[in-house]
Amino acid sequence: MKLLFFISSLSSGGAERVTVTLANYWAAKGTDVVIVTVTGEDLDFYPLHPAVRRIGLALDGVSRGSLEGIANNYRRVVALRAILVKERPSIAIALMPAANVLLVLASMGMGIPTIGSERVHPPCMPLGRLWESARRLCYGRLRAIVAQTELSANWLAENSTAERDRITVIPNPVTLPLLASRPSLVLAECKRDMGYKRILLAVGRLDRQKGFDRLIDGFAQLADQQPEWGLVILGEGEQRSALEAQCRANGVEARVCLPGSVGNVGECYDAADLYVMTSRFEGFPNTLLEALAHGLPSVAVDCETGPSEILRHEVDGLLVPQDDSAALVGALERLMMDDELRKSFGKRAVEARQRFAVERVARMWEKLFSNV
Template sequence: MIVIHSLSGGGAERVAVDLAAYWVERGFRVSLVTQADAQSDVYEVDARVKRIVMGTAGESGGAFAGALANLQRVWRLRRLIRREKPSLVLGMMTTSSVLAVMAAQGLPCRVIATEHTHPPAQTMAPMWQRLRRWAYPKAARVVALTSGTAAWIEQHVPGSRLTVIPNAVRWPMPVEEPVVEPPARYGRRRLLAVGRLHESKGFDLLIEAFAQLAGYFPNWDLVILGEGDCREPLQAQIEVAGLEQRISMPGRVGNVGQWYVESDLYVLSSRVEGLSNTLLESMASGLAPVAFDCETGPREIVRHGIDGVLVNPPEDVEALAAHLSDMMSNEEKRRSCARRAVDVLDRFSTARVMALWEEVFRAR
């Protein structure tokens, strides 16, 4: 049983769907439980996976109401565990992991908790932080995406039995709706970024860096794929810079693989990351990446100077602009890094990653 808040978009949500499909294909009985209803789904669930909606999503409002709402979530999830009788319950992200541990207390199933975001970068109520310190040592295993996150949990949540399992690179990349064709380039170069339009992704820093370079590289354009709450301020920033003809934000696309193939360089400007799916996908597609060396994530994927560039210090616009300039001006360097970037297909293959999950499943 996989438990997650919703399937409304995001890396953890996509991983939940991929894990469910992989395990059901191999003969496991798999259920996928969400608090939100299916109308908010972005990702399609394999028809063989039993989809269960608890209907407990929404704002709780106030400490007392929040406590009651969480008790209801625990009670409903416990009823589901008793009814479905899974041998293993996988909580996806912090709150779902905590709820799963609470709901499964005393029942004959093992609970695996997972962290998909580096905890210091999360905004989390003190109550959930306390509950995490209580719950994780009771889980059969706590899975972190990166060694940096595992080190943080080891220090701040003592007693957790930790394992590091990265995301597998999704390959070949599926084509989903909406399909948005990349515009013809007519000899122009394309710098590509992909992610939720959120402050954590640092697209404001990227736009500022590109604005510094635009005059020196008149045949390069920047495309930012994704959707989110920061669309309006980012669009305003583009207009203030006078770059409406050079920077575009087409929104979320279901054929992102085609955009990777039809671009010349990938950039990850995140202030914080777990393990970036888009970074893996772009490299698997043969794009050289330039990425901020934020506290966790990119350094566990990019081999600096071999298959891409790690920018230090993180969040430094001038440093980002300098490294982008170097890669944009040097086609041979881009090609050299791109040739090695595709090694992620082996380094983060489904076979390797699922073998790590098998070890966790079988461990006692």
């Protein structure tokens, strides 16, 4: 079997990590795997198995209008089709809406089974009128679609030409140790240099979706009561300046560290004491899954999809309602103050390694391959 993955890039995102994890798993088992991206290879963040073949189209870039956007996407379709003709994969898999649509257009008339994959609950991230229309029309031409939750699967069936029996729910996998790359951060040194005894850790892009603004507000309410704790937020994004200003306004700039994106996030999970996820929306958040797999007790905002499928309330962490700042502060305070409860949750958290093991998730994908 030859598998071809198509995705926008292999930068430091959740869909990218899933792509690399699955590709590396199958490549290690002798499957012929090729990954194609719209970008070149210069943005690659995660290390690939030596047997994975890599093709970067280097056709990314921002379009300055609708006509230029159509022209750019036409070039991407032509380039992808040429690769499909050359590679003739047994199955082609796309991840994220734009890639799903481009794969449909590039593979038309070729007879190659195609699988699309959504990585965020669709209504939470509107695509704009043109791409929404393209998704609605093109998804019916995919042989199968992978959603991460039942709610997302039902939405896709109601809002596209895809039939519900072609939409399969498959969670994200986790594999340990996590793939490591540079830059590296020694969280223990961060703890020592800033005078922390305990670390509250968060990971994600610095954008509105991840809700770090409400995390900083919540931490500021606890800072005086919890002098041993510091907050570390790993990630980069357009909200950095706003979040730094928010820390200063709350008087916690010395207690909050924003070191940017790091390649050794697994070591950071191991060095932290508590994990927190405050996203306004998600698909199936890898960071929460990874934190639990490292035995890190967690607090997560129960956004519409994702957290409740991963974290077991009062078993390995605490779920708090969306847009309830008091509940978030209360959950964080409860775990910050209770060493034994953190230990108890951490012992159960590692069960995520089996619940979402890459071998188990890969078998779900392989069953889908057989069906298509």
